[in-house]
Amino acid sequence: xxxxxxxxxxxxxxxxxxxxxxxxxxxxxxxxxxxxxxxxxxxxxxxxxxxxxxxxxxxxxxxxxxxxxxxxxxxxxxxxxxxxxxxxxxxxxxxxxxxxxxxxxxxxxxxxxxxxxxxxxxxxxxxxxxxxxxxxxxxxxxxxxxxxxxxxxxxxxxxxxxxxxxxxxxxxxxxxxxxxxxxxxxxxxxxxxxxxxxxxxxxxxxxxxxxxxxxxxxxxxxxxxxxxxxxxxxxxxxxxxxxxxxxxxxxxxxxxxxxxxxxxxxxxxxxxxxxxxxxxxxxxxxxxxxxxxxxxxxxxxxxxxxxxxxxxxxxxxxxxxxxxxxxxxxxxxxxxxxxxxxxxxxxxxxxxxxxxxxxxxxxxxxxxxxxxxxxxxxxxxxxxxxxxxxxxxxxxxxxxxxxxxxxxxxxxxxxxxxxxxxxxxxxxxxxxxxxxxxxxxxxxxxxxxxxxxxx
Numbered sequence: 001x002x003x004x005x006x007x008x009x010x011x012x013x014x015x016x017x018x019x020x021x022x023x024x025x026x027x028x029x030x031x032x033x034x035x036x037x038x039x040x041x042x043x044x045x046x047x048x049x050x051x052x053x054x055x056x057x058x059x060x061x062x063x064x065x066x067x068x069x070x071x072x073x074x075x076x077x078x079x080x081x082x083x084x085x086x087x088x089x090x091x092x093x094x095x096x097x098x099x100x101x102x103x104x105x106x107x108x109x110x111x112x113x114x115x116x117x118x119x120x121x122x123x124x125x126x127x128x129x130x131x132x133x134x135x136x137x138x139x140x141x142x143x144x145x146x147x148x149x150x151x152x153x154x155x156x157x158x159x160x161x162x163x164x165x166x167x168x169x170x171x172x173x174x175x176x177x178x179x180x181x182x183x184x185x186x187x188x189x190x191x192x193x194x195x196x197x198x199x200x201x202x203x204x205x206x207x208x209x210x211x212x213x214x215x216x217x218x219x220x221x222x223x224x225x226x227x228x229x230x231x232x233x234x235x236x237x238x239x240x241x242x243x244x245x246x247x248x249x250x251x252x253x254x255x256x257x258x259x260x261x262x263x264x265x266x267x268x269x270x271x272x273x274x275x276x277x278x279x280x281x282x283x284x285x286x287x288x289x290x291x292x293x294x295x296x297x298x299x300x301x302x303x304x305x306x307x308x309x310x311x312x313x314x315x316x317x318x319x320x321x322x323x324x325x326x327x328x329x330x331x332x333x334x335x336x337x338x339x340x341x342x343x344x345x346x347x348x349x350x351x352x353x354x355x356x357x358x359x360x361x362x363x364x365x366x367x368x369x370x371x372x373x374x375x376x377x378x379x380x381x382x383x384x385x386x387x388x389x390x391x392x393x394x395x396x397x398x399x400x401x402x403x404x405x406x407x408x409x410x411x412x413x414x415x416x417x418x419x420x421x422x423x424x425x426x427x428x429x430x431x432x433x434x435x436x437x438x439x440x441x442x443x444x445x446x447x448x449x450x451x452x453x454x455x
Contacts, residue, residue: 003033003034006040007031007032009069010065013069014062014065018057025052025327026052027062029045029049030042030049030062030078033079035073038075039075039076040066040077042076042078043084044078045081047081047082048292048295048323050078053078054078059076059078114160114163115163117160117164118167118168119164119168123284123288125280125281125287126281127278128157128277128280131275132161134275135148135161138165138246142245142246145272145273146241146247147237147247147249147269147271147273148247149251149269149270149273149275150275150276150277151254152252152410152411153252153318153410153411154320155318156279156318156319157319158218161250162180162218166216176213177213177214178212178213178214179208179215181217182219183218183222183229186229187229189205190228210236210239210240212240214246218250219251230265237265237268238268247272253408253409254421255274256422257409276410276421278410279318279411280313282313288322289309298326298330299340301340304341304342307343308326312325315364316411329349331349332349333345363412363415364415367381367382367416370393370396371393374393376389376393380393380394383417395431396431396441396445397416398427398431399428400452409428
């Protein structure tokens with residue numbers, strides 16, 4: 001198979017399916033590495049390049065086009081520079097090496113583990129120091145904190161912590177049986193087993209998910225609408241906990257914010273330690289930016305770092321969004337032949353981001369309309385004053401944000417002066433209740449909703 005010709009042809013087709021910036025940064029820079037046992041392997045120059053190429057909005061096109069150009073290909077795999085060096089040296093990748101060191105009876109499902117995400121490179125700050133400590137405690141003594149339920153918005157490091165736990169166990173306790181999956185994978189395995197198994201269909205499924213020492217499920221919130229899967233997970237969960245096995249779950253929201261989750265499941269989730277992970281503060285953003293710059297060999301001045309840190313903090317961005325902005329800024333600078341971006345590059349890149357979303361509803365926009373309607377200041381909404389004059393607008397803002405935007409209550413609390421999710425939930429529920437009987441509240445909410453929608 002001529003992998004170079006296949007990739008050249010594939011690039012021509014992919015270019016028409018993704019944006020030019022994405023193609024130049026994340027597709028064009030990939031190089032064909034090998035074709036082995038049905039796998040077409042592409043190499044990225046950096047870890048970030050691999051992550052961006054594997055992003056579903058890029059990978060779906062890369063995968064589809066290569067398989068169309070070369071139907072013999074069964075799977076497309078992207079490796080980073082470190083993995084490429086290991087291949088070139090004839091070495092096994094870290095995961096394979098770790099797994100081979102374990103006997104067959106300790107077989108595990110670790111296809112999704114990221115060996116590059118460890119406790120050592122997890123940046124700790126005020127927003128995540130407690131949850132990081134809890135994750136480390138679980139890794140060192142499985143079964144002591146059980147279950148561990150980590151929740152928070154997208155891109156804040158929940159999956160990194162799961163990977164860190166797995167990588168710690170693989171290194172320090174390689175005999176540990178580990179099962180690491182998403183709730184979607186759990187569901188798909190359950191359905192596939194029921195459909196395809198000819199006899200005793202649940203035996204193989206239960207062997208995989210119950211015969212384990214540590215079960216990690218990412219994005220458990222997606223299990224909430226699936227009754228059959230919830231039933232099986234409930235019994236799996238109980239079996240593991242009762243036998244002293246460790247269960248670690250992540251979600252984008254608190255169990256109380258998952259209305260279609262069965263009460264008995266919610267009760268089980270709340271029986272251990274529930275810990276949130278919130279958006280970074282400015283100091284932590286600076287540390288994240290410096291780490292990213294060092295990892296990708298970016299040159300960033302102190303003024304640029306501070307500007308981006310403040311921008312990310314004020315806008316409530318997650319780490320992935322900040323990394324996207326940073327990539328765009330670096331790209332703008334490179335177009336001008338510069339090795340280090342300046343403030344003009346920052347403003348140009350961020351202006352494009354803002355222009356592309358100016359007609360989208362944001363929490364800031366909703367708060368702005370509430371402030372305008374009640375003729376008060378933004379600080380009155382996010383501040384601590386508890387007089388009726390400010391409490392009612394604050395609760396209405398919380399209700400509208402929860403209605404317009406599908407984001408966890410913990411994130412809304414951060415936007416409204418750092419309030420916890422129970423306070424936010426109370427405000428949302430109170431306005432929701434008043435809408436059924438209070439004509440004045442209904443009129444206010446309707447009027448502000450129209451302002452948000454430009455009606």
